[in-house]
Amino acid sequence: MAREVHGMVEKRGAGLWLTHLFMILGVLVIFFPIWLAFVASTVTQPEIVRPPMPIWPGDQFWVNYKAALFSGVNVPVGTMLFNSLVMAIGIAVGKIIISLLSAFAIVYFRFPGRNIFFWMIFLTLMLPVEVRIVPTFEVVAGFGMLNSYSGLILPLIASATATFLFRQFFLTIPDELAEAARVDGARPMRFFVDIVLPMSRTNVAALFVILFIYGWNQYLWPLLITTDPEMNTIVMGIKQMFPSGDDVAEWPVIMATSILAMIPPVIVVVSMQRLFIRGLVDSEK
Amino acid sequence: MLPGSWMEKRVTFKGWLLPLLLIAPQVVISAIFFFYPAGQAVWQSLFIPDPFGLSARFVGLGNFEFLLSDKFYRASFVTTAVFSILVTLCSMIPALFLAVIADRLIKGSGVYRTLLIWPYAVAPAVAGVLWLFMFNTRVGVVSWYLGQLGYDWNHVLNGGEAMGLVVVASAWGRISYNFLFFFAALQAVPRSVIEAAAIDGAHFWRRFFTIVLPLLSPTTFFLLVVNIVYAFFETFGVIHTITAGGPQQSTTILVYKVFSDGFVGQDLGSSSAQSVILLVVVGLLTVIQFKFIEKRVHY
Numbered sequence: 001m002a003r004e005v006h007g008m009v010e011k012r013g014a015g016l017w018l019t020h021l022f023m024i025l026g027v028l029v030i031f032f033p034i035w036l037a038f039v040a041s042t043v044t045q046p047e048i049v050r051p052p053m054p055i056w057p058g059d060q061f062w063v064n065y066k067a068a069l070f071s072g073v074n075v076p077v078g079t080m081l082f083n084s085l086v087m088a089i090g091i092a093v094g095k096i097i098i099s100l101l102s103a104f105a106i107v108y109f110r111f112p113g114r115n116i117f118f119w120m121i122f123l124t125l126m127l128p129v130e131v132r133i134v135p136t137f138e139v140v141a142g143f144g145m146l147n148s149y150s151g152l153i154l155p156l157i158a159s160a161t162a163t164f165l166f167r168q169f170f171l172t173i174p175d176e177l178a179e180a181a182r183v184d185g186a187r188p189m190r191f192f193v194d195i196v197l198p199m200s201r202t203n204v205a206a207l208f209v210i211l212f213i214y215g216w217n218q219y220l221w222p223l224l225i226t227t228d229p230e231m232n233t234i235v236m237g238i239k240q241m242f243p244s245g246d247d248v249a250e251w252p253v254i255m256a257t258s259i260l261a262m263i264p265p266v267i268v269v270v271s272m273q274r275l276f277i278r279g280l281v282d283s284e285k
Numbered sequence: 286m287l288p289g290s291w292m293e294k295r296v297t298f299k300g301w302l303l304p305l306l307l308i309a310p311q312v313v314i315s316a317i318f319f320f321y322p323a324g325q326a327v328w329q330s331l332f333i334p335d336p337f338g339l340s341a342r343f344v345g346l347g348n349f350e351f352l353l354s355d356k357f358y359r360a361s362f363v364t365t366a367v368f369s370i371l372v373t374l375c376s377m378i379p380a381l382f383l384a385v386i387a388d389r390l391i392k393g394s395g396v397y398r399t400l401l402i403w404p405y406a407v408a409p410a411v412a413g414v415l416w417l418f419m420f421n422t423r424v425g426v427v428s429w430y431l432g433q434l435g436y437d438w439n440h441v442l443n444g445g446e447a448m449g450l451v452v453v454a455s456a457w458g459r460i461s462y463n464f465l466f467f468f469a470a471l472q473a474v475p476r477s478v479i480e481a482a483a484i485d486g487a488h489f490w491r492r493f494f495t496i497v498l499p500l501l502s503p504t505t506f507f508l509l510v511v512n513i514v515y516a517f518f519e520t521f522g523v524i525h526t527i528t529a530g531g532p533q534q535s536t537t538i539l540v541y542k543v544f545s546d547g548f549v550g551q552d553l554g555s556s557s558a559q560s561v562i563l564l565v566v567v568g569l570l571t572v573i574q575f576k577f578i579e580k581r582v583h584y
Binding site for chain 2: 023030131140157160219235261265277
């Protein structure tokens with residue numbers, strides 16, 4: 001009986017193949033832009049500017065990627081990759097550290113001003129830097145942080161999502177553990193390091209994936225505060241590779257750069273898929 | 286009342302200096318890079334600076350009055366609404382469709398999921414470049430084939446085509462995101478309920494519309510809000526790379542206008558007033574989201 005019902009719910013036979021077909025079609029359509037970019041990064045400029053461009057990869061892979069990585073257009077893409085890496089890791093690690101600390105304070109202490117601070121942090125939730133760009137730019141410029149890693153990183157770690165996630169998680173840690181620690185006379189930070197941190201491992205990892213992508217994919221902020229090409233990040237640097245006048249863009253190099261720009265976040269997401277999905281679904285819940 | 290204050294720890298540690306030190310980094314960073322700039326935005330929105338930026342004239346709500354009567358600003362509101370609705374629909378419907386198909390497979394759905402996650406990792410600005418490449422008026426493959434079919438694609442001149450392109454480029458990466466949520470929600474639908482309906486002779490689509498879709502409604506509502514927020518605030522990269530707000534401001538959404546008036550046009554008073562209006566919009570969306578999340582936690 002159960003099997004027959006299963007047959008009605010999950011597809012078998014011809015229906016199953018049709019389902020797979022739909023799925024493969026969907027994946028192909030979704031993948032098409034990436035494939036085309038990859039093909040464009042392996043052919044010569046003349047092959048692209050005389051449409052239609054080929055649909056299968058050419059033999060210029062090393063030439064184009066070497067040109068992108070070591071000379072680029074304004075600045076070698078290798079430099080931009082390094083800047084992006086520093087920014088993404090800086091934002092992820094910075095946000096995780098300050099959120100762990102503040103969530104621990106909010107959950108495990110009653111101190112004067114706790115509610116006010118909690119509301120302060122709550123208000124920063126969700127407000128993207130895009131909305132307050134002009135004054136934030138002025139603040140960063142005032143500190144002399146234009147074209148610096150701290151200027152790229154600090155304004156973007158002022159948000160509360162991670163704090164909320166950790167707060168929610170800390171609330172689920174059994175009270176008995178804190179009780180036992182207190183009876184043993186353990187200091188709060190001992191408890192934090194020995195109990196809370198190890199228990200938060202998976203949450204930290206999941207959050208790292210999400211924040212790494214968030215930091216890596218930033219566009220407007222690096223566009224405003226990195227006027228020196230040496231400090232450009234790769235995601236914003238691609239647009240800078242297009243010529244301003246009527247010149248034809250160097251498509252193979254630009255497309256190689258686009259592929260390079262998506263490799264690190266794709267590796268992070270795909271290799272940490274389970275954690276990432278868990279983190280995504282949990283943090284947005 | 287604190288958000289989520291129905292839950293508090295019974296066991297806490299004593300002392301007030303340590304927690305203040307622990308919370309200090311976040312509070313200081315928020316104050317410097319969030320509250321001060323937000324306050325500045327409110328303050329500057331009440332002034333019109335002179336052309337040399339040496340002094341500013343207090344105009345009260347003058348900037349807001351001017352904005353709300355400005356036909357370009359009002360047009361930008363409409364553009365944002367159209368854009369957000371289209372992005373939300375174009376990213377949610379294909380995602381739901383793919384998730385429903387993937388959910389019917391016992392084997393292999395993991396492989397498809399791994400492949401479908403990719404676009405999520407692609408930055409909006411990079412997505413913009415990929416789609417621009419396909420529809421480029423000189424070298425684009427898609428625009429070339431459209432030309433062969435007799436359709437003259439030119440998003441540089443045609444506002445409608447420009448809008449279509451930025452919508453598709455923005456929705457593309459979001460399909461992955463929405464797919465993950467729909468798929469997770471579908472997997473959580475109790476098999477017994479569906480099997481019971483199947484025994485009663487309900488066909489797949491009937492089961493889908495009468496049982497599955499209502500069970501998905503919390504996820505759907507959540508995704509609606511999140512995708513609208515995304516379309517409002519995180520698509521700057523797509524628009525800047527593909528159209529730069531053009532042609533004739535036909536793709537200038539509100540966030541883009543804050544940027545172009547503030548940094549390109551150097552109109553700080555107006556840009557600040559726009560920031561303040563956006564602050565209010567974000568506030569409203571946050572409240573909606575939290576109301577919904579609190580309700581959902583009680584489930």
